[in-house]
Amino acid sequence: MEYAEKLITALVLPPAGPILLALIGLVLAWRDWRFGKALIVIALAVLWLLATPAVSDALKYSLERRFPPLAMGEIPGADAIVALGGGIQPATSRNPYPDLGAASDRYWHAARLWRAGKAPEIVVSGGAMPWRDARSTEAEAAVRFLVELGVPDNRILLESASMDTRQNAQMTEAVLRTRGARKVLLVTSALHMRRALARFEQIAGIEFVPVAADHEVAAEPPGLIRWLPDTDALDGSRRALKEYLGYWASR
Numbered sequence: 001m002e003y004a005e006k007l008i009t010a011l012v013l014p015p016a017g018p019i020l021l022a023l024i025g026l027v028l029a030w031r032d033w034r035f036g037k038a039l040i041v042i043a044l045a046v047l048w049l050l051a052t053p054a055v056s057d058a059l060k061y062s063l064e065r066r067f068p069p070l071a072m073g074e075i076p077g078a079d080a081i082v083a084l085g086g087g088i089q090p091a092t093s094r095n096p097y098p099d100l101g102a103a104s105d106r107y108w109h110a111a112r113l114w115r116a117g118k119a120p121e122i123v124v125s126g127g128a129m130p131w132r133d134a135r136s137t138e139a140e141a142a143v144r145f146l147v148e149l150g151v152p153d154n155r156i157l158l159e160s161a162s163m164d165t166r167q168n169a170q171m172t173e174a175v176l177r178t179r180g181a182r183k184v185l186l187v188t189s190a191l192h193m194r195r196a197l198a199r200f201e202q203i204a205g206i207e208f209v210p211v212a213a214d215h216e217v218a219a220e221p222p223g224l225i226r227w228l229p230d231t232d233a234l235d236g237s238r239r240a241l242k243e244y245l246g247y248w249a250s251r
Contacts, residue, residue: 013242021043022047052227052230053225053230054222060240063193063243064215067193069215070212076183078181078183078184080119080121081118081121082172082187084126084187085127085162086188087103087214088142089134090137092135098144103188103189106188107149110122111150115151122151124138124139124142124156124159125168126142129163143156143158159171169203186211188214189212189216190215194247195246197210
């Protein structure tokens with residue numbers, strides 16, 4: 001089921017979505033050239049715009065601005081810190097060491113909160129996709145990283161079976177219930193926080209305080225170069241649209 005959902009999402013979002021639209025236009029052009037041609041132009045224009053830093057940053061900032069960075073003094077104390085997966089790749093058959101991704105700030109910030117005494121324990125959440133080459137779950141790789149950042153392993157709790165944000169919330173709930181947690185700091189990327197918080201707020205009896213990390217969008221000056229296609233910008237647009245799609249689906 002998880003594989004099918006991820007496959008459908010990959011086909012809908014860029015770059016596959018606009019490319020498929022252009023291919024449909026190419027096929028239709030054989031019967032109705034005007035309509036098919038228009039479809040091809042629209043698909044290419046959408047792909048171009050989504051690949052520009054200007055549009056990509058606008059999409060990402062529309063999500064990130066809801067959860068700005070917080071100074072440590074603004075963050076309340078809590079019973080636990082939940083750090084969601086998505087920031088580290090477990091060891092593989094070709095690489096014996098976990099690989100930090102762009103969203104690994106989630107774990108760094110969770111460790112920072114723990115060192116500041118904001119909560120006594122960190123819960124790491126994230127499994128391993130069965131179709132990928134992984135020697136461990138992401139949660140297990142995260143424990144290794146947090147220990148190297150100075151967090152004792154007996155202060156880290158694992159939820160290592162979830163495959164997506166919905167399962168993160170469902171399976172982390174059981175861990176938090178066993179600890180009697182009433183207030184929890186939820187740590188994930190600012191881009192991901194809206195969707196994640198919507199899922200976790202469905203858990204009754206536990207207050208979740210959003211503490212976003214991994215803010216990506218800077219105040220870049222305008223210029224022509226920001227309207228030229230860039231692969232990083234296209235990936236940013238894809239991730240932002242994925243968050244909107246996932247949030248609407250959860251609603």
